[in-house]
Amino acid sequence: MVCLQCTDTVLVLRCQEDDLDAFDEIVARYKDEIYNYIWRMISNHDDVEDLAQEVFVRAFAAIKSFRRESNLRTWLYRIATNLCVDRYRRKGLEKQSIVPLEREESEEGQSKSIDLPDDTYDPQRIYERSELQTEIQKALMKLPEKQRAVVLLFDLEGMSYEEIARVLDCPIGTVKSRLFNARLSLRKLLRPYMEAC
């Protein structure tokens, strides 16, 4: 039985009483959000679906120990974030995809490995070909994963500072500073594209 009016708390209580339909409702409610978040976090088609499914499998395994005062949405995002971070650590992808901005600046002109746009860039053309989104995603992937998570949770998922602090298990001040640093980094990376936005 699908309960569209049920609150998350009711669904969790029903899950804790072994109601599988309630868990199906949780999956239906959050699958798109979680899938989108993981996709933006790791940007890899092969692993996104697997990790997104893993979020719900882990949530199901731990739902009985879920505290009533917690928030289901932030809890799912927390599992998703931890899975993404673990994946980077396991596969060592962090080193491949994230380049510190300081190094980019110091090596500018010496190395051609940094994927910055050249002067012949045409914003309108890129926008029309939907490549701007690719460039934004590339810029996001150059951020440290914790900064990327904060930006995505704030700008894309619309979470408050408090909710992000709960997802990342850190103080609100840390959330604010990570968000500001991420914006500064994105500003440098995306400045050539800003006119197109």
Next chain:
Amino acid sequence: MNCKELSKYIGDYVNKTLSSDLASDIESHLSACPKCAKLVRELQSTSLMVRSLSRLGAPAGFAENVRSRIAIQSESKPTCTSWELIKQWLHSLRESFRTPVFGLARVPRLVVVSLLLCLVVVGSMLVVNQVRYSSETVIDWAYIETCRDQHASFASANPLADNAAILLRERAHDLGGKM
């Protein structure tokens, strides 16, 4: 507001989490400072660009795949081990401590139980001491009565005598007689 003061609030201003008073202070500074205005505009642009990213939905069959993975894990999962049972029991115990007691929503039940336990222990110690004292002390009420009578008769016969000295002498005599 100057540029230095703005740097404290610029993040919250871009994120639109400032009070309207502070925001209007910042806006009046931005209208007079092109450098700060450019920085704010660029930071706002990064936010807009991230917000402009399209949202991707989970592919078809996602929920079914989740359910089949859960079913596979449930089948392959061994029966509940004793450690898991202990963990479950501890969890339920912890949850029971979170429920309100006597209307005190934030007081864990553990504290109340501990206080009650302390009261029981202290009370039982007092009772034990009382019983011990009463069992060790044997009072010879007949002897006390005799002494009192003797003292009363002596005091009436010798009203000027030193009562304390007489009592001591009497006591020594009585103890000697008993031994």
